[in-house]
Amino acid sequence: MNAADLARLELAKRAFQAAQPGAAEVQSGVRRARLALDRAKPRRRWFSKGLVFVVLAVGSLAYAKPQALGELVEKVRTREPADAGKHPGRAPAAATARVENEAGAKTIAKAEAAAAAEAPAAAFVAEAQREPRPAPASGNVEARSPNEATVAAARAAGTGLRPAHAESKTSAVSSSKALASAPRIVVSDWGRVGQAMARGDDNGALAALDGLAASDDPRTRDKADLGRAQLLMAHGNQDEACAVARSLTHRRAGGRIERQAQLLLKSCSR
């Protein structure tokens, strides 16, 4: 910078000082700033925060598990009749409890299986819809005598379909009484499967599962196919069971259903 530039800079300094705000301007600026600062900012209320949280939770659930919301709604809807018929809903648990005791279990199991067929509990149906495991591969359904078949069917109804309160050790007699007094409930498709299993009617269960396998809902279809595959495998119809299980893995049923199908396929390869 030469001397002329320095002189220009001096002029600029003088101009800058001349343009500095006076006390009046500063005071009015301060007043405006104070008014703006005193004004409370609208805070986000807890309700809107909660709403955002709920929307995000439901949205992520719907994204991660699209069928979960439908199942939840259906569960809530079926819980009302289940509450109405609370005691009949314990019938499978009672059956299981009793069947555990082999001595003299056959007659009781028969009676309770019949009672279960009479009054299928809605909660039981809901559980069956959630996780259909009609028959364990251990071959409980493969009974040699009619009595054993009844016991096995009762066990399958108790253990394979596993109601939520299966652990309760209610007395079979009181259950039967309760069953007798329970109101009759409309049986769903899965309820028919459960009934057939409880009766030991594997063909009936398969037929009911076939009906469900033709459902429009892919999830229901997958569950029904898995049930069919497991039932067929338990019957020793390995080829057909493997074909169904293979179709399940091919169509990417996903989640637990696909894992179960893959387990079945392992026994196929052997």
Place this chain on the structure above:
Amino acid sequence: MDQSFVHSALELTAPGQPLEETLARESPDELLALLYRQMRALAGPRQDLDDLVQAAAERAIKALERFEGRSSLSTFTYGIVYRTLIDQQRWYRRFQRRFSLDPREEAEELAFPRSSETDLRELTRARRLYAALDQLPNEKRAALILHDLEGLDVKDVAAISGANELTVRSRLRDAHKKLAELLRQDPLFDPEVPA
């Protein structure tokens, strides 16, 4: 700048009482006035000056808890004002990339405060000076205003802008060069012309 104002703000602190408490409770207006003057000096007369002062005041009130007295209060608040202005200018650049303002809104004349004491010629010069300063990059503009026009040390300018002293000197050199070029073209800044 009227440094006596800053000194009076510093003298407000009663012995044994933290400065930030004194400023926040007893003299928020003094703090706001300090911020207003500093923002006005750095940003110049502009339409969004009140918004800038408000943003700087919010930051300053929050940051007063962290003020440890290692620098003067004026330097501390100048740092806040500087960062607020730089952030706003960055935001405005991004804003301009996406939106364009109605030219009628920008065409409003920025009026300097008029008083009988100030010379109209000086005010016209000041307007031209701010127009020239607007052509400098933000950091260089701020360094020039703080050092040459406000009279702060390079060390203080470095503390305010959060830069190395050498960086500040480099910015000052570039700013001087560019400003001299711009002022040479303006007859109002011709030193040969009598004031």
